[in-house]
Amino acid sequence: MTPADLAALLRTVTMTVVRDHGLDDTVVPETVVVERPRHADHGDYATNIALRIGKKLGVxxxxLADWxxxxxxxxxxxxxxxxxGPGFVNIWLAAAAQNSVVATVLERAADYGRGDDFAGRKIxxxxVSANPTGPIHLGGTRWAAVGDALGRVLAARGAQVTREYYFNDHGTQIDRFARSLEASARGEATPEDGYAGDYIAEIAAHVVAQVPDVLDQPDAQRLETFRSIGVDSMFDHIKTSLHDFGTDFDVYTHENKMFTSGLVEECIGELKANGNLYEADGAWWLRSSNFGDDKDRVVIKSDGDAAYIAGDIAYYKDKRNRGYDLCIYMLGADHHGYISRLKAAAAALGDDPASVEVLIGQMVNLVRDGKPVRMSKRAGTVITLDDLVDAVGVDAARYALIRSSVDVNIDIDLDLLRKQSNDNPVYYVQYAHARLSALSRNAVDLGLTMSTAHLDLLDDPAEGELIRTIGDFDEVVDTAAELREPHRICRYLEGLAGAYHRFYARCRVLPQGDEPAGDIHAARLALCDATRQVIANGLDLVGVNAPERM
Known part of the structure; x- marks a missing residue:
């Protein structure tokens, strides 16, 4: 019996009790809260339902808790x-009901943890959406890991998810990038507002190899050559780095398309028509303060050029035109102002602001030998995705970036992530899976097969703890999707690995010596197979491998 099953059962019983006492059953909530007590001697689960509804019932x-x-x-x-206490109810499950979770996991296999909570949602x-002016830096790398994991989690709960990269190929930063490439090709110093690093020299050389006479071209043509070939080359590198990191996108949308397609002009016309765009001081302003923003925003500047928000408005409109009912933006730590302005843009276009969600990710710092790591030879001034992967590998990098809430700054200890010890969280989880896989292979060698026929024999406290932890997985995935917090999967997996290691230290799974194989061995092997399946399912949700050997 999973916590969700128990919650449903307790609700049904609570409804019956309330009716039997002649009370109003409509006060019983749709969901009865079920939690694991901190202390094992307080039961397998506890509920506060009596505290929630007692006063409403006049009891x-x-x-009410006694009833x-x-x-x-x-x-x-x-x-x-x-x-x-004042009205909590502690509950101990019958062995057969508790242990049925093992059979459920084995039956559902890779589908255990999946659900339909988000069925019908098109998200x-x-x-990431980093500018194509340099390699992916650590902030973008964090989003590459977390964003991909969030997409996996939402899809696991039934959502139709499109992973999208907004390709910023419009604006002054692209011009600075092109001028930096040209300066490098000429052997000149980097422009004051330009980009530096080994990658600039590499791309500049690539442009010259593609167009040998590029430096002899007229000014405008020369800059466009460096721009077009340079941006394509940089973006190819970005896509390759992301793919090698286990992060791929379904759609790449070009910012420039918002302008060349006429969508910016269309949105401006719509906002003028509905009165949410007004003229003042020679510029056109969005009435964003009417929709929760701290001030109105300039959309068309006094010189007639579009402000950056013009492209943002058109891009939101483009997404809605494609049928998405929820648009999630994952942005960097310096983009807090975008929360209110994007929601205001949606409202100004007549949509529910709830169709926009903005997640803000905080900074990532690398530490080696107890000291900050600050420099990348390739990028010149920042640490890149490639640097991190070269240092610790894809699995360790992804897991380390995902396992903490994006609301907090994180320090990644490169020395720790290289260790093959329980201090390294990704090693701790992966080792549990590898250990379980070895156990399964040893069972085959002994001719022992798992069986769910005698799960009632699993009555040791360590077995109960492991089974209840397995049973929590479905709810953990559901909560991770609902709150957009894939780090919950990692923390759960670490708890599950710990519960397994404690079980293994206490309960012998395979017979030893001349000991005959019995029903308890087959039941424990079933528990181990279920544990291995859940760890594999959880690691898959965060895009990390589940190795069978380490």
């Missing part, structure tokens, strides 16, 4: 129920 919570505890204890699948998930 002391403690009295519920009696009814719960008399319910199939529940071995015991006791009242605690556009835009992340």
């Amino acid at each position: 002391a919570p403690r009295d 519920l505890a009696d009814a719960f204890a008399a319910t199939d699948g529940i071995a015991k129920a006791e009242v605690a 556009n998930l835009e992340f």
